[in-house]
Amino acid sequence: MRRAVALAALSPLPDANPRVGCVIVSTDGSVLAEGYHRGAGTPHAEAATIAQANADGVDLRGATAYVTLEPCAHQGRTPSCARALVAAGVARVVYGQGDPNGAAAGGAGILADAGIAVEQDAELARQGAALNEDWTFSVTHARPVVRWKFAATLDGFSAAADGTSRWITGSTARADVHRLRAQHGAVVVGTGTALADDPQLTVRDTDGTNLPTQPLRVVVGDRDLPADARVLDDAAETLQLRTHDVDAVLEVLHERGIHAVWLEGGPTLAAAFLAAERVDEVLAYVAPAMLGAGRPAAADFGAASMTDLRRFDLVDVTSLVTPADATTPAQTDLRLTLRPLATREES
Amino acid sequence: MRRAVALAALSPLPDANPRVGCVIVSTDGSVLAEGYHRGAGTPHAEAATIAQANADGVDLRGATAYVTLEPCAHQGRTPSCARALVAAGVARVVYGQGDPNGAAAGGAGILADAGIAVEQDAELARQGAALNEDWTFSVTHARPVVRWKFAATLDGFSAAADGTSRWITGSTARADVHRLRAQHGAVVVGTGTALADDPQLTVRDTDGTNLPTQPLRVVVGDRDLPADARVLDDAAETLQLRTHDVDAVLEVLHERGIHAVWLEGGPTLAAAFLAAERVDEVLAYVAPAMLGAGRPAAADFGAASMTDLRRFDLVDVTSLVTPADATTPAQTDLRLTLRPLATREES
Numbered sequence: 125m126r127r128a129v130a131l132a133a134l135s136p137l138p139d140a141n142p143r144v145g146c147v148i149v150s151t152d153g154s155v156l157a158e159g160y161h162r163g164a165g166t167p168h169a170e171a172a173t174i175a176q177a178n179a180d181g182v183d184l185r186g187a188t189a190y191v192t193l194e195p196c197a198h199q200g201r202t203p204s205c206a207r208a209l210v211a212a213g214v215a216r217v218v219y220g221q222g223d224p225n226g227a228a229a230g231g232a233g234i235l236a237d238a239g240i241a242v243e244q245d246a247e248l249a250r251q252g253a254a255l256n257e258d259w260t261f262s263v264t265h266a267r268p269v270v271r272w273k274f275a276a277t278l279d280g281f282s283a284a285a286d287g288t289s290r291w292i293t294g295s296t297a298r299a300d301v302h303r304l305r306a307q308h309g310a311v312v313v314g315t316g317t318a319l320a321d322d323p324q325l326t327v328r329d330t331d332g333t334n335l336p337t338q339p340l341r342v343v344v345g346d347r348d349l350p351a352d353a354r355v356l357d358d359a360a361e362t363l364q365l366r367t368h369d370v371d372a373v374l375e376v377l378h379e380r381g382i383h384a385v386w387l388e389g390g391p392t393l394a395a396a397f398l399a400a401e402r403v404d405e406v407l408a409y410v411a412p413a414m415l416g417a418g419r420p421a422a423a424d425f426g427a428a429s430m431t432d433l434r435r436f437d438l439v440d441v442t443s444l445v446t447p448a449d450a451t452t453p454a455q456t457d458l459r460l461t462l463r464p465l466a467t468r469e470e471s
Numbered sequence: 472m473r474r475a476v477a478l479a480a481l482s483p484l485p486d487a488n489p490r491v492g493c494v495i496v497s498t499d500g501s502v503l504a505e506g507y508h509r510g511a512g513t514p515h516a517e518a519a520t521i522a523q524a525n526a527d528g529v530d531l532r533g534a535t536a537y538v539t540l541e542p543c544a545h546q547g548r549t550p551s552c553a554r555a556l557v558a559a560g561v562a563r564v565v566y567g568q569g570d571p572n573g574a575a576a577g578g579a580g581i582l583a584d585a586g587i588a589v590e591q592d593a594e595l596a597r598q599g600a601a602l603n604e605d606w607t608f609s610v611t612h613a614r615p616v617v618r619w620k621f622a623a624t625l626d627g628f629s630a631a632a633d634g635t636s637r638w639i640t641g642s643t644a645r646a647d648v649h650r651l652r653a654q655h656g657a658v659v660v661g662t663g664t665a666l667a668d669d670p671q672l673t674v675r676d677t678d679g680t681n682l683p684t685q686p687l688r689v690v691v692g693d694r695d696l697p698a699d700a701r702v703l704d705d706a707a708e709t710l711q712l713r714t715h716d717v718d719a720v721l722e723v724l725h726e727r728g729i730h731a732v733w734l735e736g737g738p739t740l741a742a743a744f745l746a747a748e749r750v751d752e753v754l755a756y757v758a759p760a761m762l763g764a765g766r767p768a769a770a771d772f773g774a775a776s777m778t779d780l781r782r783f784d785l786v787d788v789t790s791l792v793t794p795a796d797a798t799t800p801a802q803t804d805l806r807l808t809l810r811p812l813a814t815r816e817e818s
Binding site: 276277278279280281283284285286288289290291292395398406408410411412413414415416417418420421422423424425426427428429430431432433434435436437438441443453455456457458460462465 | 633
């Protein structure tokens with residue numbers, strides 16, 4: 125089971141499909157075949173494992189398959205994995221996370237109906253689900269999860285009054301942003317930010333070079349961007365959505381198979397997502413600095429009184445230390461991770 | 472030496488005088504007498520210890536005195552402790568923190584001139600000084616240390632747009648404020664805060680009762696307060712300073728023997744202290760919540776561009792967890808402690 129989880133972790137992120145690993149073991153406990161899903165358009169983990177066994181001339185009859193996600197029931201771009209396991213003649217299937225599309229349509233039933241011993245392992249379920257949090261969210265909510273990232277001073281400003289903002293946080297915090305941004309299918313900003321800051325919105329290595337795989341760049345708003353805007357360069361695909369409807373934005377991205385959105389602001393767009401209650405996680409990079417005035421992290425989203433206070437659970441605090449260099453002293457920024465209160469999410 | 476430090480920690484805080492402990496030991500290592508300073512107007516630690524020995528009929532000749540602070544040279548409300556030790560006939564004095572008023576005027580010289588063996592112990596110095604940070608600051612800077620406390624949302628608001636602010640932080644964070652407020656000689660607010668929030672500004676126990684010893688309450692600004700303002704009640708002494716000059720405020724408090732000021736805002740007064748570079752430590756209580764609009768923690772203090780960014784060292788992050796109760800979920804606030812960058816302080 126540990127091997128299946130390790131294999132699943134090799135699956136690409138972000139991707140339209142979940143990360144899945146599979147190990148098929150003989151009755152004497154030896155591994156007959158293993159595989160994982162290499163991304164949308166390639167075989168599922170079970171299919172890849174069975175194909176490997178076939179190529180090696182290994183007979184899977186009577187064997188036990190460990191798979192981190194309930195084998196799929198449906199025939200999509202690839203055949204049903206539950207039916208493939210039946211055809212391969214395995215005697216037992218131990219799976220992890222249940223299919224979030226609903227047990228009724230699940231592959232576990234197909235396997236059981238075929239006389240295969242089927243069990244869900246709780247620990248495998250926990251570990252398998254942990255690898256697919258965003259995919260699971262998007263399946264169950266029919267929209268991508270939204271992570272709002274902002275970097276600000278302790279008093280909540282993301283730029284000075286004249287628009288300058290380089291750099292409020294240290295280089296270690298900025299590298300952390302690139303690392304997390306890379307795990308998202310889309311990076312979203314408003315036209316205001318695109319026009320004011322002219323960001324490239326790509327995922328870069330620590331030496332500043334763009335990584336080979338890039339999230340979709342999304343600019344939300346009606347205003348036209350200049351042809352030489354950096355966000356329109358050929359470093360990655362860019363989509364401009366001429367709408368102010370947060371759910372319309374998420375619907376377009378959901379249809380493109382994007383499970384996680386990295387919302388980078390600016391304040392107006394962040395306020396729109398907050399007002400729509402479409403911020404599922406906040407990544408706040410807080411610098412030990414004050415400005416007293418400037419561009420806020422979030423614009424007014426309509427809170428007039430304490431009864432409108434938007435509360436979150438603080439789920440993580442991480443220190444990000446940038447060492448001193450020749451011109452600047454060391455700087456310790458904080459990354460705070462917050463999630464909407466459960467009561468609010470359930471309401 | 473450990474006993475001397477433990478005794479010093481019994482001295483009151485806040486107080487006009489430093490916290491000092493003294494232990495006098497015979498040549499065979501047995502304790503002959505011990506004492507500590509019980510606050511301004513009472514005998515110094517050495518005098519208290521010698522008086523105890525006299526009352527017990529103990530002969531101190533040839534003994535060794537351990538004292539956490541260099542014995543005073545000058546005769547003030549109480550006689551010079553260095554001369555008292557000479558008169559008592561001790562043979563050796565081991566002291567901790569050096570007199571920050573300057574070695575030239577120090578008691579160590581008086582002792583050495585009298586033929587007493589005098590040494591400063593580094594570890595005793597460190598521990599003794601740690602008990603008197605605020606006193607030492609005020610002696611060396613000729614003004615009180617200023618700690619600016621604010622409680623705010625993650626986006627920097629201390630109250631909602633309609634002025635409501637109860638409660639942004641949880642009860643655990645608010646109790647922590649009272650605990651720290653109690654260690655200061657004065658609590659300072661602007662007339663704006665006094666008029667808007669009508670705070671009592673006292674130090675209260677967890678059950679809400681006022682403690683017997685209270686910091687001086689100071690209201691800064693020209694506007695008159697209504698006679699029924701809570702800050703004017705008889706729970707503690709209150710001083711209104713009709714000035715906008717930060718250094719004038721600190722001078723008045725320094726002359727009253729106050730070594731540490733707890734600045735509670737509001738935004739205008741905080742901005743004045745920031746602009747004057749008279750904030751020596753920031754205690755930021757940050758709630759995991761957003762408002763998007765409202766009363767900021769600090770008003771505009773003149774920063775127009777990133778070159779005006781006021782940077783601090785983040786020296787501590789403490790989580791303050793308020794458990795859930797019948798009406799509200801659990802809340803984790805953060806207390807961030809920041810100090811001005813050394814480069815700034817030295818400039």
